[in-house]
Amino acid sequence: MSHPGATASDRHKVVIIGSGFGGLNAAQKLKHTDVDIKLIARTTHHLFQPLLYQVATGIISEGEIAPPTRLILRKQENAQVLLGDVTHVDLENKTVTSELLGHDYKTPYDTLILAAGAGQSYFGNDHFAEFAPGMKSIDDALELRGRILGAFEQAERSSDPVRRAKLLTFVVVGAGPTGVEMAGQIQELADQTLKGSFRHIDPTEAHVILLDAAPAVLPPMGKKLGLKAQERLEKMGVEVQLNAMVTDVDRNGITVKDPDGTIRRIEAACKVWSAGVQASPLGRDLAAQSDTEIDRAGRVKVNPDLSIPGHPDVFVIGDMAFVDGVPGMAQGAIQGAKYVSKIIDNEAKARQHGTIPKPREPFKYFDKGSMATVSKYNAVAQVGKLEFGGFIAWLAWLGLHLIYLVGFKTKVATLMSWAVTFLSRQRGQLTITEQQAYARTRIEQLEDIAASVRETEKAAS
């Protein structure tokens, strides 16, 4: 039993995996709880994913949406931030194994919160990733920025009209909020920011296509808002193709199957994938050791108190968890984190006073609505039964994102960047480096070379 004077080593140990909305909020909510927290994440920052598309299209810098977790928690003495890729959770021995640069570290826990989120899903076609990066990390966003701006640069040097058309065609796969935001911003980048800055090509001739296998834009937001967003995109010049199933992606474009079975090609150098998510593989790790089940997207089917079957001390929150009626959105992770921290706090207090903790009430999600920006000064929003679009929705979007960005400095810096873009046609973050544009391809080539060397050595021995 822990007591107020407990030393760090004998205090109740809470390990949190992930520094996203779920992980960070859980750590912060436990600030005044008599527990020792170790937050392990594979990046050193807390990432505000909803604004990744603005990094990719040069509106804001990566630092504005990815403050270092260590600095956010600097004054929280009961929390330690550890960099590492968690590779295994041992439910029986209550340890978490994480890897950092070839070293494995074991961290014991009394209570574990898994908030490792979700990655991009290519629905079993992982080879698409090389040609159509997703948008899940800062690396993804910077690589996409390199690919988008790089395509314009190559087009300026090309004298072949067919190649030029391919370079100036941008395909965004997935018409959810990220796809809508991305397509709108590529179009605005071409029409407003880049206009007049090339001599051989006219960037306003860029052809932006937003494509989805579903019959509507923004399906979770309902028909009315979906149509509103679609109309606005089309007015801007974005071509929206619905009921279009991507069957292949390669360096030069994508292959699409229409509902009547027609197979067609879209030649496009730059493709963006925003079509599906797959929860962290750590869910499978839990399922392999317990009665925990996972759904098709790899999400963990949790108990009403967000713990896993047979392990009341292991919680799964945010995008990693499947809870009926809770969407894979920031609010789901934030509210889950709040709820779980309250349980941990109650139980810590009960241990401290030698009393029986209050029984756990089931997790209840409060739907605060959702919104997506379509273009400068235009967004769609849904709050309860209220659905609205246009400038008011855009202002609401602006205000809410500012509130949820972590840290005063990031808020000010983002506001300044927005002023540059929204009050003029400029963007302050259009720098691309060779590493951003080519690093992933080069790394993959090196991995291929290393694999073939290993094969040759194996065959020779």
Ligand SMILES: Cc1cc2nc3c(=O)[nH]c(=O)nc-3n(C[C@H](O)[C@H](O)[C@H](O)COP(=O)(O)OP(=O)(O)OC[C@H]3O[C@@H](n4cnc5c(N)ncnc54)[C@H](O)[C@@H]3O)c2cc1C
């Ligand atoms: C491009 C984009 C736009 C979005 N827009 C919106 C929006 O407008 N509104 C909205 O509400 N939601 C939006 N979302 C969804 C929202 O960002 C997620 O629902 C939310 O981030 C989920 O929080 P989480 O804590 O579960 O996971 P995340 O925030 O993804 O955090 C996961 C954390 O786990 C870490 N991690 C993962 N695997 C490991 C491992 N093996 N070892 C160690 N650490 C690991 C990651 O590094 C990260 O720190 C968007 C998402 C994306 C990708």
